[in-house]
Amino acid sequence: MIQGRSPISARSDNSEMDGAESSEITKLQRQLRIMERDRQTYNFQAREQIRKQQQEIEKLMREQEELHRNLGACKNSSRQQRDNEDGQSLQVLLEQRDVIEEELEKERQAQKQLQKEILSIEVKLAEVRKGAASSSDKQRSExxxxxxxxxxxxxxxxxxxTRFNEQLAKNNRLKEELQTLHIERVRFQQLRSRLNKELQEVxxxxxxxxxxxxxxYDGRAEAQTKMSTMKEKAEKDRAHYNAEMKELERIFSHEFSTKDFMSIKGRKLTEQDDDHEMTPRQISVLKEQKVDSGEESLEALEEVFERIQAVMGEDNLDLLVNRFIQAEDRNFALFNFVNEQNNEAETLRKQISQIQKQMEQLQLEGLxxxxxxxxxxxxxxxQRKEYxxxxxxxxxxxxxxxxxxxxxxxxxxxxxxKMECDRSLIDDKL
Structure with missing residues (x-):
């Protein structure tokens, strides 16, 4: 016959069960406190990490805006297009922010619900500790x-x-990308500075x-003006020189005609004086010789003398001779003047030739x-296209x-x- 367990052994089993449950409850409470502490630490680290990343993002955004402004100085149209794109992207970000805020609010509600569940469990654990004397079935159920x-x-x-580890890995990757962006930004600023210096040199x-x-061009215009002025002066000097030469030729022709006439007249008067000293026989012989030699007759000379008197308006022969001598002196002076004018004209021609050569040289240098x-x-x-x-x-x-x-x-x-963090501090900046 099978005997039942004694009350002492039952109480011993109950006490052992209560001790096991108490130790299990204590262990669970300890794990719960550890989990709560880890959760708080995780939330604090996540917020701190997000705050640092947000500061870094804001710094990069400011640098990006500065780069856009500097690039906009080189190309205004691209800057305007970029501003439009930034405005559109900002609008998209604002819309995303609204969606994320809604999701964040849902997650906050879920977190509050989870907190309520945790509190409920803690209350139940407290009730379990208080109701340890209740029946073993109820304790087992609780x-x-x-x-x-x-x-x-x-x-x-x-x-x-798991999500925390994934986010840490992603944060590390983002840090590496930020470092790469920093390096590229430094290189870009150095290159932009060098290009600005080269552009200033250009x-x-x-x-x-x-x-x-x-x-x-000013020197060329001045040389052309000087050359045209000298050409005009040379043409005027040449016209004046030609006019003076024509006048001198006319005067020379008149003086030479007068000189020939006076020499003929003087020779005739000398012959007349000789005729008064000759015998009639000699005069007749001389006349025959003159006629035979083809010389002018006395009548012809008298006719010429009369023409000279009519032209000159003077009957005195000595006065005519003095005038002839004066005319000779004047002709000699005019001849010297003509020679001087010829020399000066030659000098001007040489100067004009030299100026023309200088003008050709200036034109060649200008070209x-x-x-x-x-x-x-x-x-x-x-270089501009390259820049x-x-x-x-x-x-x-x-x-x-x-x-x-x-x-x-x-x-x-x-x-x-994912971290269910409060974004109220960075909403305005985004």
């Missing part, structure tokens, strides 16, 4: 529910730790070339300077960095959403 709740909490804690060279070209100016302008134009291409490349890099920053912002928003 202990089972407590164990189930603890397993649920452990599962949730494992999920939280502008300075262009200014010097323009000044040289202006001076060359050479113009060719050099055009060549330099072509080189400057090529514009580089600026466009850097602008593309800046846009790529902007996209990376947008991705970082999305990652931070995702972290905030």
């Amino acid at each position: 202990a089972g529910r407590t164990l189930k709740a603890m397993r649920t909490l452990e599962y949730k804690l494992d999920r939280v730790f 502008h300075k060279s262009i200014g010097q070339i323009i000044n040289h070209s202006t001076a060359a 050479q300077r113009e060719q050099q100016h055009r060549s330099l302008l072509r080189g400057i134009e090529e 514009e291409s580089q600026a466009e490349t850097y602008e593309n890099q800046a846009n790529a960095e902007s996209r990376i920053l947008d991705e970082i912002k999305e990652g931070v928003n995702s972290v905030l959403f």
Whole structure:
């Protein structure tokens, strides 16, 4: 016959069961406190990490805005387009912020519900401790529910730790990307500074070339003006010289005619004096010789003398001779003047030839300077195109960095959403 257990052994089993349940409850409470402390530590670390990342993002955004402003000085149209894109992206971010705030509010409600469950479990644990003297079946049931709740909490804690580790890995990756962006930003600033210096040198060279070209054009215009003035002066001097030469030729012709007439008249008067001293026989012989030799007759000479008197208006022969001598002196002086004028004209022709050579040399130098100016302008134009291409490349890099920053912002928003953190401190900045 099977005997039942004694009351002492039953009480011993109950006491052992109560001790096991008490130790299990104590263990669960200790795990619960550890989980709560880990959760608080995790939340604090996550908030601190998010705050640092947000500061870094704000710094990068300020630097990005500065880069956009600097790039906008080179290309206004691209800056306007970028501003429009930034406005659109900002609108999209605001819409995303609203959606994330709604999800965050839902998650906060879920977190509050979880807190309520934890408090309920703690209350139940307290009731379990207080009701340890109740029946073993009720204790087992409560202990089972407590164990189930603890397993649920452990599962949730494992999920939280998993998400925390994933977020830490993502944060490390974002840190590396931020460091890369910092390095690229430093390189970009150095390159931008070098390009600005080169652009200033190019502008300075262009200014010097323009000044040289202006001076060359001014010198060329001055030389052309001087040459035209000297040409006009040379033409006037030549016309004056031709007029004076014609006048002198006319005077010479008149004086030579007068000289010939006076010499003929003087010779005739001398012959008349000789005729008074000769015998009639000699005079007749001389007349025959003159007629035979073809010399002019006395009547012809008298006719010429009468014409001279009619022209000169003077009957005195001595006075006519004195006038002839004076005319000879004047003709000699005029001849010397003509020689001086010829020498001066020759000097002017040499000066004109020299000025023409100088003008040709100036024109040649002007053409050479113009060719050099055009060549330099072509080189400057090529450099300008190269700088514009580089600026466009850097602008593309800046846009790529902007996209990376947008991705970082999305990652931070995702972290905030997953960590159930309060975003009230950074909503205005976003």
